[in-house]
Amino acid sequence: MKLNYRLSLAILLALSIATNGGFAQVKPKPATSPRSKPIPAKNQLSANALPVDPAVIIGKLPNGLTYYIRKNVQPKNRADLYLVNKAGSVLETDEQQGLAHFTEHMAFNGTRDFPKNELVNYLQKSGIKFGADLNAYTSFDETVYQLPLPTDSVKIFEKGFDILSNWAGMVSFDTDEINSERGVVLEEERLRGKNAQERMSKLTFPVLLNNSRYAVRLPIGKEEILKNFKPETIKSFYHDWYRPDLQAVIAVGDFDPKRVEQLIKANFSELKNPAGEKPRTKYNIPPSVGTAVKIVTDKEQPYTLVQIIVKHPGSAVKTQGAYLNAIRNILFNNMLSSRLGELTQKADPPLLYAGASYGDFLGNLNAFTTVAVAKPGELEKAVKAAVAETERARKFGFTQTELDRAKLSVMTGIESAWKEKDKTESVNFVNEYQANFLKGEAIPGIDYEYDFYKKNIGQIKLSEINALAGKFISDQNRDVILEAPEKEKDKLPNEATLLSWISEASKNISAYVDNVSNKPLLEKIPTGTKVVAEQKDAAIGTTTLTFGNGVKAILKPTDFKNDQILINSFSFGGTSLVTDADYISASLAANVINSSGIADIDEIKLDKMLTGKNVGVSPFINETTQGVNGSASPKDFETALQLVYLYYTQPRKDNDIWQSTLTQIKSSLVNRGLDPNSVFQDTIAAVISNHNYRRMAMTPEKLATANLDKAYSFYRDRFADASATTFVITGSFAIEKIKPLLEQYLGGLPATNSHQTYKNLGIHAPAGQITKTVYKGIGDKGTVQLIFSGDYVYNEANNIQLDALGEVLQIKLIERLREKESGVYSPGVRVAYSKIPLSRYSISVYFGCAPANVDKLITATMEEIAKIKQNGAEQTDIQKFVAEDKRSTEVQLKENGFWAGHLSQTAMYQENPDAVLDHNKNLDQVTVATTKETANKYLSGDNLIKFILLPEKK
Template structure:
């Protein structure tokens, strides 16, 4: 299960009708916007009546040396502080002879002066609860490099360390030749990890779409040759040129007085001076594109790729930002037509005879040179001709007739919510989220409207008309000739794509589309509200247990620890994997993720979104080890709607067949990506090795091709609609408010009798007592290799909880040691991990070390894993190492206990049993009380035996693809 469930999000995106390429581009858009380069930008906007007023709760300022800062007081988490340092230079700013140098500089500045310095910082930060990678990290985008630090407890010593490190990043970095050579290995491994065939093909597609512009060329992994050619002199030159106070931003958000934050920033950075006494050098200008370029095609043959067709037209991009109402209005008009076409294409993809599995329209406002309007299509069964014709017909229909008034209303409503959701994190939420949003906005020159974002959007779009949107579409779909790119496993004849497109343009005009009408929500009532027949209060947990006359049980826990003031609902039912045979596990897990998208008996999912567009709601269905869970999160004002949605899924799930046509292809494509992941491949290989002679837990290509919505219904409908339900409501809500809403939904459902659905042939991993023979698996379409080392543990239970927690600490110590040795000292990996998994009533526990590396370094990495494991088993760590491993765990646990999802999951898993809840809550104190001897004893017992070794290697060039979709 662990190797299967993780990649399902990708499968879901495809099967639910969303383009993976569009999703990747959308994710990149947020990070890749160009930084504002006008020094008087803020002052010019201040007197602009059409400007967007800044959020008054965010204090902005500029130090005499030019460093800009933003500060905000926030008490979630309490005592915590988040700091961001952003430098306005990224991959785009490197000259052609120094491609990749911005990312290399980020690695070097993050680490300090070398492995010893990096280890010293990591050790010191761990002592304050800061986890490497989770709480302290950095990233390089096209136009900025950001350093991120989240302190769970911001006392004076922790803040002293934080600003000492950030100041060293700012102007204290050194680039010793030996350290540069070691870091090359880390960067090469990171580059290999990202060179998966499917993603590489999509990046090649994007480069063609954007006419080979600089931003497209710089968006992928750093080229191997550039990494290898990097010198200390090249790094120093880039660092000295761009790392300067008048080209940087500092953001500080947390539970400190704003004046103290300001003093900290002034003290740490006030003396920062540019390395060169001259103005900030000009950033590389946007490259000009050929607006007269005719139609063109590009065929990208990749046996392990996902067949993807993209058609774009480009205008010249502008280095500009949405900082005034007119600009926001113009962008909203472009986003509106894209939203409408996406809705139309999604409906088309759900038709039984649809020629495409998914399609996504977008107007790329990414401030790139080629400002493209594109449609990206996943053809069904590789039939690009029919897929192209369908997209082209819808495009021409929109151009000829435009949208309806109802379509415009729906689109603007959705865009209103998106704009507000994008900016609300600048106003409310946890400090790390707010800090990241503020750093992005400030470094990119975007406004910070915060909690008034919905009003800002409404002002910008007031009175927008259908004709205005049609004009935006006509403008956006102009410029260059159509650029048609096709990722495929077998190439069509040269020129076929352009010819088919030209024929489509010359075809008779399409007819007008169907009228779009308003949709009513059919689940506003479930009958007479149920009566509470029993109530039990748990004052120490701030929780009550309500039993309704129909037998439904509800727990209401008030928790005001989240700054978002949201409410989470968790509905548990069934027996999880205990009710499934081994060959049903994958189908049920996939069905759980897809069930929300299969809608309800009386309304489909797309119509649900329209009917409930005035409310915030969501729904996820997870198939767990011991039970299943329907989960949604909303605002207190929308709790009634959220409960209606979940009760509707628990009583009348749709399992609609409109996903059948694209389901098999979506699953196959998702599995193709998954099989390129070392972690998933290693876990699946272990699962298969534990079941000799039995079919793999992963379905065969033949089985995948036959999966239908009916399969999901067969496995899940009975559990959903007839098993007893327990409902957990956690968050900014009280019993008085929640009870009538629960009574009107789950309390109003028909009674349900208990059913024992456990089965004798339910398979859980067990019996791994001695190492298996070495296993080798191949990674199709990948460049990286990996070694997995697996040690068997035991099936967890409360009686052995103390030893379980000791093993968790031993695993963390091993992870720290492995990272310092294999990454920092040897440069042989990018992201080594150690996971200790001990689920109750589930699989046998395992400890797994996974280290990605170059194929030529596999033997050395195996030896290092063995050496590190032997050292941990021999107790070669001290109290300080234990404390460093323990402090981040305790900090993360403290934060989790302020979150709705954590409490909702805990109450659901324990069925509200106070003793079990308190046992889990008490694990924090248990970990704090562990002695060094206890951890050494656990490490000796479980890490001393030889592990099972699983090696993942890239598939040989020319090998057959993982399976044609």
């Protein structure tokens, strides 16, 4: 179960607001509605309410419960059921702090029809994975339960509505279960907190939230209450606030809507509102006069960050006028984001990151938030640089060319959503209906929205957008938050100085100059080579083309998406071919080239050239391979191929980008050692690689060996010969239609037939038993990672057995460490196996816990492993694994991304790609006996490394 603070990380607050720039207020997720009603003229927009998408059935039961039902076939034979409660932590009394979230936990620990753990057990057997599929979250204002279900099993699907109704009004609150769950909730708080961000947030939230109800009702609550509350206290919260008039059921999926409506009425009509029900108070964050400044430091904070938050009244988007304003905000955010992004592309960037945008906040507020992450020792420079850009927009506005590009970009996004309207994931519709229920956001449907954009975006004037900066930027109701490492406390400005920097940032600024390139993306179209061989695989619907230059292309046309084509390529070599002395240069090569533009077009101009195109291509170089990854809409597929061709033949060397990259890395290294998790992960990487130079943490000394000429030369060398390159292309295309383009661009790639391959550097975990304890951090927090590893025979049969063992162990550790010991929140098991550069496997077990419980929980883990080694898995756990794996495979087989990865890997490993069709049938090979054999083989403990992170010794 998870908390949803919305403000849990200060920097993520700002970043999340920044990302709300794209269709945030009324999300244009694909929906289906007829476009029969004309859009009114502009002067009528402000008063007219947005319509409701006719594809959704909205109803209300006599008891007040609201429901939303929509048929959607993506993914096929699946449905998403949600229970949304207008009950969050702001409704808690002083004695109930933390119990809204605790209530959410208890819903999975026993209801009227599903005593104790029967609910989770039943759903796991039905193929629903606890945590990944079956989940919930609690926030300030709401608690939401999610239940994805198969619809090809009528029994399982219809049982889902019984489960939702049990959550809605029939949670048992068994005293023993409450007492057992206390430890789990406290461990969740430990896992997510006990760190620099939590400690600083406790100091900044009262300022950000202006000492409102939100500031004193964080969803996790108070430890002393979680440890000691009486069952009657949590039952009182559930009685008061889990009631039909504050609840909604949302059902979207591949089903008969009329039947679903009957199921909702049958399962939820019996629920009753409490007598003398309490009014559901709507809490707000009161405005503040002037500017509040808060400067906080922490021993473990690794970077210096400033946020400037100007809060404004917010409201749901319900009318056409409000929707048009929302589009204006999107355009504003789009243009401002582009300008700020250019700051970090300078040779000596003034900051590490800058962001600014207008969007949702909390407590019925919006906010204009500016974020600046400073280089060590350069806080003033960072603050002034970020604020200068917002001030530049306020004083001089944007240019018409910027607005034209923003409109084109936004229209490309909404058009793509419209094209995918019949292939949209159900959860996207769920999110829209949830916002409608909780906030009153309109849900007009994608047909209406796309039509609205087309008819109205052209009417938006530059003067209207330029006026927004003056509206958003203010010194009233403004908070300025500075977070920094404690060791830099003496160097930080005081409040007056910090505010003076913000004021001075507007001095000596000039209007933005919009530099664009009018050159064609590719000046000379390659001649290319023809297809010399063609091979079809009818079983999985692929066609493999071989071109005259030796390049191969595996093509899989699909109808999974209407507006998506994925492009992936690989050939062998990678950084394994360079010496250690040149490794750092080589490891930076692809990222630097990717950020430098192409040919003689820098990245800033390239981004502008590609505006309005739904396309993206990036080169990569890893240890054993190099290639490109990309995607495009069908109409922009040729542009994607041109980018591929240019990254192979005309990579750009940009010294400014190189210097900027080095600056970013150097800055990140200065305080990396302050963060306990970074130190722990660096230690793990070092030990499991036998302290190989290439796996050790970056240091200033290593970075000093990096050289742009070497990096560029290495990149050119790796992409100079495409003769052994395999491309995998999946998505919405016709083979005969794209074949001429493939012959031209892929067939035109350079080929020298060098026949290079990778080198096996022999980097792998050491043999034997090793324990490595790291003492770092001041929080009462421990972390454990156990890694079993060794040689492996890579094949489908072994992979299935290892996957089964990992899932069975995951189930047992949840039962033992979480449910029985109440010692962890979310234990994890990660299984990995590879064939290149050498065949190896690893099984990692990881969890966070109280430092005092580390040894006990490691012992418990080893005991559960020993049981499987002695007796094999329980048949019921095997059943859970098989059900979950079958369900996930059924969904994956209808995804372009899955096929892109599968076809690439099987080509790389020279495996039969058709084997995936037998995967679900082969799951029957997993038995009690095979799990016992697999556990003894791969969890023998002969090669076991125990990593433990504990607080610093006092």
